[in-house]
Amino acid sequence: GESVGLHLPTLSVQEGDNSIINCAYSNSASDYFIWYKQESGKGPQFIIDIRSNMDKRQGQRVTVLLNKTVKHLSLQIAATQPGDSAVYFCAENMVWSSYKLIFGSGTRLLVRP
Amino acid sequence: DTEVTQTPKHLVMGMTNKKSLKCEQHMGHRAMYWYKQKAKKPPELMFVYSYEKLSINESVPSRFSPECPNSSLLNLHLHALQPEDSALYLCASSQQTSGRTDTQYFGPGTRLTVL
Numbered sequence: 001g002e003s004v005g006l007h008l009p010t011l012s013v014q015e016g017d018n019s020i021i022n023c024a025y026s027n028s029a030s031d032y033f034i035w036y037k038q039e040s041g042k043g044p045q046f047i048i049d050i051r052s053n054m055d056k057r058q059g060q061r062v063t064v065l066l067n068k069t070v071k072h073l074s075l076q077i078a079a080t081q082p083g084d085s086a087v088y089f090c091a092e093n094m095v096w097s098s099y100k101l102i103f104g105s106g107t108r109l110l111v112r113p
Numbered sequence: 114d115t116e117v118t119q120t121p122k123h124l125v126m127g128m129t130n131k132k133s134l135k136c137e138q139h140m141g142h143r144a145m146y147w148y149k150q151k152a153k154k155p156p157e158l159m160f161v162y163s164y165e166k167l168s169i170n171e172s173v174p175s176r177f178s179p180e181c182p183n184s185s186l187l188n189l190h191l192h193a194l195q196p197e198d199s200a201l202y203l204c205a206s207s208q209q210t211s212g213r214t215d216t217q218y219f220g221p222g223t224r225l226t227v228l
Binding site for chain 2: 008031032034036041042043044045046049051089091093099100101103104105106
């Protein structure tokens with residue numbers, strides 16, 4: 001999602017429901033995508049990644065979907081738990097710049113008990 | 114083990130002070146990074162070291178001076194900072210696999226306040 005000023009877009013879900021966090025990436029030349037979770041006062045924590053030769057990848061309770069046609073990335077979290085509450089960042093990397101990650105603006109996930 | 118450690122956790126300094134941030138990883142990664150993160154914003158890349166050599170400097174002011182003493186350590190020397198430099202400073206590391214992008218693993222960060 002897009003943020004304006006200092007306000008992060010927020011997704012509020014009920015505990016136990018599935019969450020879907022969306023991200024529009026900027027460059028069709030990007031070949032690597034990654035999702036990070038950042039809890040308050042902590043560094044970004046790797047969740048899952050996907051390369052451009054795939055359109056879906058699954059981890060434990062998480063799935064990343066990549067739609068290169070519309071330059072869209074999503075993170076699905078199954079059976080969302082209170083510990084999932086955090087800010088989630090997507091990031092992309094362009095094939096000609098293997099070091100530089102371009103981060104999205106972030107989405108805050110709030111899990112209601 | 115995907116741990117990157119950073120010290121100190123918090124740092125308060127005056128504009129005339131000199132201080133250093135430290136980062137360490139023992140994953141055998143050969144690329145190390147410094148990022149700056151302001152509140153409610155994504156991390157912004159500052160520097161990249163590859164095989165202990167400075168590879169990228171994102172036009173960072175000279176009051177920030179990185180150093181990579183060996184393949185496991187990364188320092189960020191701070192001098193004559195401004196209050197607007199207050200932020201969370203993150204270190205990250207990744208492998209150096211030829212021909213592909215590797216996952217960057219972040220440390221917990223140093224919360225810097227410049228008075």
